[in-house]
Amino acid sequence: MSNSKITKFDAADYLDSEETIAAYINAALEEDDPDILLVAIADVAKARGMSRLAKDAGLGRESLYKALAPGAKPRYDTIHKVLSALGVSLHARPNAAVHH
Template sequence: MMVLKLKKWDSAEHLQTKEDIALYFDACLEEAGDDIAFIAKALGNIARAHGMTQLAIDTGLGRESLYKALSADGNPSFATILKVTRALGLRFHVEVAAA
């Protein structure tokens, strides 16, 4: 019998271009609804793909603080989310929701 070796999925490994990142974050925002932990975790995955050290420099926030805020257990302020998205070269786009 052959043993199948599995590896835990890590979204960050597959976010290689700005387009990948934008599409991933857009999909996560759609899926999350009002679940801020889901959005924080998605931003954490993007941050790891980008490089947490560079993100800390770009945002002026501590690396450890970013890891904590952008985890599934994190509760980042909206100001932190805005700083992170700007540093990652992302921006929010608002449109009228379908009825």
């Protein structure tokens, strides 16, 4: 029997570039669940440092934690400020599944 130690996966450990962050947030957006998006943004915020991100976004640290908690209903401008501070932005694209 091995004494290997299993560590909990933490996405924040892998979010080390704007490209990776953008891909992670895009994957969360595809899930069509606001809580998944908030968790993804919180993972990125953790990777960058919550205090630093709050300052860069012009928000209080506690406000940032509350805005990114599952079930929160943050305002668009809050999400926009946070994503801008992370170096990414949201973009619209045609949905291939919708036919008119």
